[in-house]
Amino acid sequence: MMNKKVIVIVLALAAGLLLGYLIFGTSARPGDKGQASDMHEHDGTEENGMWTCSMHPQIQSPEPGDCPICGMDLIPADSGDGASGANGFRMTENAMALANIRTSQVGTGAEGDGNSIRLSGKIRKNEEANAIQASYFDGRIEQLNVNYTGQEVRKGQLLATIYSPALVxxxxxxxxxxxxxSSQPELYQAVRNKLKNWKLTEKQISEIESSGTVREDFPVYAxxxxxxxxxxxxxxxFIKQGQPIVKVSNLDSVWATFDVYEAQIGQFSIGQTIKITARAYPDKELEGRITFIDPVMDNMSRTLTIRTTLPNKDGLLKPGMFLTGRVATGASGSKSEQLLVPATAVMWTGxxxxxxxxxxxxxxVFEMREVTLGNRTGDQYVITExxxxxxxxxxxxxxxxxxAAQLQSKSSMMNTPGNSKGGSDINTMQMKIPDTFREIFIKALPHYLELKDALVAGDVQEGRNAARETSNSLKEALPILQGMARDHLLKxxxxxxxxxxxxxxDNQREHFIILNENLIPLITNTKNLREKIYVQKCPMANSNQGALWISSEKEIRNPYYGDAMLSCGSVIDSVGGK
Structure with missing residues (x-):
């Protein structure tokens, strides 16, 4: 019996030792100097990994903990979601499709060789061949034989019949x-000369003399x-002497005019050969010589006009037709030595x-790249660096x-590399907005706020109506905006x-993201807004990339999630007000 008790005690001690080893045996090991290893779910985080808050992405911490703003647990910061480089960022496929984003390869799509400049132009009437057909005496037009513009007239053709009391x-x-x-030949000759000055022919004057009768209506000939x-x-x-009746243009020759950018002016000269292709006849190449270079530059477009005169006996070239011109220059290098990109790819700031x-x-996946521009060749730029x-x-x-780059705090047009700021401030592109846009925006703002409130409430039909009213109000601004500002309004x-x-x-809310990305830069550049407007941001919208909207109230009412997360977001900026 005693042996059995001893065996039971030994087994119990052995079981206790084993259990203790399993529980505590791994807490300290030789070489750990008595320190327990920190085994937790984030062991896989890189040593230099950063931690952030999903609600406040501007918070960046080298170690886990709580968000100092909202108290939420910090999560591992997005290392770029597969984007290469520190400034790379990723866009969603849906955002790509909605914005109609397209790319092209550097160096492709070039026309001609590297020693020519490609220009865009139009066919215009040859002003040297214009003529005004006027009345040479006072009178009333009894009959007008020219009925429509575009009508062909020939020299000597009857244009109008006029009753003139002075001519009677x-x-x-x-x-x-x-x-x-016979007695007063000077008087007779003076009267005949008066009629000749009124453009009556010798034949007409002789007919009056031979008939002995006065004509009341007189013809006007081309x-x-x-x-x-x-x-x-x-x-x-009733027209006065010298008053025009019709304007006639001889289209046997026409002008081909082209716009030249300021940086290209030095490469053109009078007499230079220009090869021309009309869009209407792409297989037919014409050749002319530059006959005129406008001495005055257009201050708005920073271009001046060059032109050549083209023969047009067959009437194929119509005023208003679009042209492409190519002028050989003295630039060295071949096409293969020049990198060309479409002009629409280049953005400027300062x-x-x-x-x-x-x-x-x-x-x-995209990243911003600063480039150095060479000459502009038509609708392309040469990239030198x-x-x-x-x-x-x-x-x-x-x-x-x-x-998208700005929302993800990456290098962008207004956010230079190494100066990326994270989130509480909105980076806006500097644009010149005319004062008249302010009144148009103020009129459109109530409709925009109705659209935002409709998305908050999930009311699709009200959202459609409000979007339509907002669009109609903002259309008035299209004629007054230029350049980048106009592009933002069009988008x-x-x-x-x-x-x-x-x-x-869901689709309305996705379009609302891009609407605000383009509308808010216009608003933040508009001066002297009387009403205070708050720029608000939800960091979880747009696949956790963040999305903006504007509100007349400081309180957050999220249009991207509605009741699901009504108060998600924060005020990141404000414009207007006193």
């Missing part, structure tokens, strides 16, 4: 002086061949020129890509029209 009196003077021709481009009088009008490069082939052959750059949707209009035509709440 002059004919009576002629008949009276005819009887005094003095040139050409095409009627403007009718300046109507039947029944002295910087930037493009967005697709950093991973076939993936929606900053890009490599074969890289892909964004050529459509560049402003949307730039907005905003596209998004509003997409919302107005959509019956899906």
């Amino acid at each position: 009196a002059a004919q009576q003077e002629l008949l009276t002086s005819q009887d005094l021709k 003095t040139v061949n050409g095409t009627v481009t403007e009718i300046l009088a109507a039947e029944g009008d 002295e910087r020129s930037v493009v967005y490069v697709q950093s991973e082939a076939g993936q929606p 900053g890009l490599e052959p074969g890289e892909y750059v964004v050529t459509n949707g560049t402003f949307t890509v730039d907005a 905003s209009q596209q998004m509003l029209e997409a919302i107005a035509g959509n019956s899906s709440l």
Whole structure:
């Protein structure tokens, strides 16, 4: 019996030792100097990994803990979601499709060789061949034989018939002086000369003398061949001497005019050969010589006009036709030595020129790249520094890509490398907004707020109506905005029209993201807004990339999640107000 008790005690001690080893044996090991290893779920985090708050991405901490703003647990910071490089960022496929983002390869799409400049132009009327057909005496137009613009007229063709009291009196003077021709030849000759000055022919004057009767209506004949481009009088009008009746242009020759950018002016000279292709006849190449270089530059477009005169006996070239011209220059180097990108890929801010490069082939991953520009050749720029052959750059949707970079605190047009700020401040592109835009925006703001409230409430039909009203109000601003500001407004209009035509709440909210990326830079650059407007941001919207909206109230009412997360977000900026 005693042996059995001993065996039981020994077994119990052994079991206790084993259990203790299993529980505590790994807490301290030789070589750990008595320190327990920190085994937790984040062992896989890199030593230099950063931690952030999902609600406040501006918080960056080298170690886990609580968010100092909201108290939520910090999570591992996104290392770029596969984006290469510190400045790379990823866009969602859906955002890419909505913004119609397209890319093209550096060095492709070039036309001609590297020693020529490609220009865009138009066919215009040859002003040297224009003529005004006027009345040479006072009178009333009894009949007008020219009925429409574009009508062909020939020299000697009857244009109009005019009743002229002064001409009736002059004919009576002629008949009276005819009887005094032998006694007062000077008087007779003076009356005939008066009629000649009114453009009556020798034949007409002789017919009056031979008939002995006065004509009440006199014809006006065309003095040139050409095409009627403007009718300046109507039947029944009383016109003065010298007043124009029709404008005629001879289109046997036309002008080909081209716009030249300021940086290109030094490469053109009178007499230089220019090869021309009309868009209507792409297989037919014409050749001319530069006959005129405008001495005055257009201050708005920073261009001046060059032109050449082209023969047009067959009438194929119509005023208004679009042309492409190519002028050989003395520039050295071949096409293979020049990197060309479409002009739509380049963005400017101050002295910087930037493009967005697709950093991973076939993936929606981009990064900003500063470039140095050479000459502009038509609708392309020569890149002298900053890009490599074969890289892909964004050529459509560049402003949307730039907005995505700003939202992710990456290097962007207004956020230079090494100066990335994280989140509480909104980075806005500097644009010149005319004061008249302010009143248009103030009128559109109530409709925008109705749209935002409709998305908060999940009311699709109300959202469609409000988007349509917002679009109609903002359309008035299109004629007054230029350059980058106009591009932003056009993209905003596209998004509003997409919302107005959509019956899906999720899709409306996705378009609302891009609407605000383009509309908010316009608002933040608008001066002297009377009402205070808050720029608000939800960091969880847009696949955790963040999304903006504006509100007239400081309270957060999230249009991207509605009741699901009504108060998600924060005020990051404000504009207007006192």
